[in-house]
Amino acid sequence: MSLDAVPGQMRAKRFLKQLIQTGQIPHALLFSGMAGIGKAHLAKEFAKVLNCLEPAAADSCDRCASCRKIDGGLHPDLLWITSEGVFIKLDQVRDLRKRIQYRPFEGAYRVIVMEDARKLREEAANALLKILEEPPKKHIFILLTLEPQMLLPTIVSRCCHVRFQPLEDTQVEQELMRTCQLQPTRAREIARLAEGSMERAKWLVEENRIAHWKEILGHLENLHNLSMIEFFDLTARWAKQSDDLEQDFLCIKLWLRDIILARLVKDHRPAFELNQIPAGIRDTSMEYLFSLYDQIEEAVQHLRGNANKQLTLEGVCLAIKDSSYGQSSWDSFSQRR
Numbered sequence: 324m325s326l327d328a329v330p331g332q333m334r335a336k337r338f339l340k341q342l343i344q345t346g347q348i349p350h351a352l353l354f355s356g357m358a359g360i361g362k363a364h365l366a367k368e369f370a371k372v373l374n375c376l377e378p379a380a381a382d383s384c385d386r387c388a389s390c391r392k393i394d395g396g397l398h399p400d401l402l403w404i405t406s407e408g409v410f411i412k413l414d415q416v417r418d419l420r421k422r423i424q425y426r427p428f429e430g431a432y433r434v435i436v437m438e439d440a441r442k443l444r445e446e447a448a449n450a451l452l453k454i455l456e457e458p459p460k461k462h463i464f465i466l467l468t469l470e471p472q473m474l475l476p477t478i479v480s481r482c483c484h485v486r487f488q489p490l491e492d493t494q495v496e497q498e499l500m501r502t503c504q505l506q507p508t509r510a511r512e513i514a515r516l517a518e519g520s521m522e523r524a525k526w527l528v529e530e531n532r533i534a535h536w537k538e539i540l541g542h543l544e545n546l547h548n549l550s551m552i553e554f555f556d557l558t559a560r561w562a563k564q565s566d567d568l569e570q571d572f573l574c575i576k577l578w579l580r581d582i583i584l585a586r587l588v589k590d591h592r593p594a595f596e597l598n599q600i601p602a603g604i605r606d607t608s609m610e611y612l613f614s615l616y617d618q619i620e621e622a623v624q625h626l627r628g629n630a631n632k633q634l635t636l637e638g639v640c641l642a643i644k645d646s647s648y649g650q651s652s653w654d655s656f657s658q659r660r
């Protein structure tokens with residue numbers, strides 16, 4: 324696949340091509356944006372253009388020996404660094420420093436791609452910074468990250484920052500049909516829920532997760548009918564059985580976003596089939612819906628901080644159940660307990 328054939332990311336691709344055309348290639352690039360939108364893919368394709376033996380129109384030929392070697396993971400001048408365990412360690416950066424002492428073996432450039440650069444431990448980040456301060460000739464560093472704010476500002480300032488955008492639904496849909504051989508209707512259904520991320524789309528395809536999300540929707544639509552005993556019984560079971568509560572919260576967020584957008588935008592195309600919006604949620608104030616949305620985002624942060632799963636889920640579900648009162652769920656939560 325060539326640079327042009329990577330789905331979406333028109334702005335990033337245009338920018339990279341300009342760099343090739345002008346020949347002014349920065350020694351360090353930072354690709355940032357959510358997971359599954361093509362950062363790693365574009366980094367590999369850029370490495371191909373830089374080393375292609377027969378490039379045309381600022382893109383790779385996709386056929387020459389160099390292109391084929393990069394595609395096969397066999398090119399000696401493409402170094403791909405990923406975390407070992409949780410972190411990218413100092414030893415890995417030291418090892419890198421040794422490997423870049425010499426000129427590229429066979430390519431025009433040696434390209435070093437560092438995946439998930441926020442996983443650099445502090446001492447490793449400082450060692451990398453030293454390399455970036457005095458970069459060896461013919462070496463291009465490409466750092467990939469979800470959150471640039473999690474990197475050392477001194478590293479960010481050394482890089483040319485390229486921001487990636489979520490993919491369009493239609494691009495996700497076409498990729499799903501191409502790579503997972505999905506039928507158009509199913510590809511469309513999943514693309515609407517993937518929020519522009521191929522990684523999330525593929526995650527949804529696995530193990531019939533759409534069915535699980537529909538089950539969650541069923542819970543949400545029925546919350547207001549439950550007695551408090553039934554409510555606590557449901558949330559206890561849900562928290563215990565869920566293999567990824569953070570993703571369940573994402574589903575709740577998408578559902579709520581659909582409800583908010585349906586009120587704000589006349590011809591909004593919802594991610595879910597919104598057949599039954601509970602009366603409380605339908606009639607409550609917009610302020611309450613927005614605060615509920617914030618509360619779900621907070622809950623995700625709490626989960627990442629190892630908060631109790633069941634209590635976090637109860638807080639959010641109770642706020643949905645209580646929405647007809649339009650009051651803070653945390654208050655009602657403590658009163659009811």
Ligand SMILES: [Zn+2]
Nearest residue numbers: 375384387390
């Ligand atoms: Zn080529």
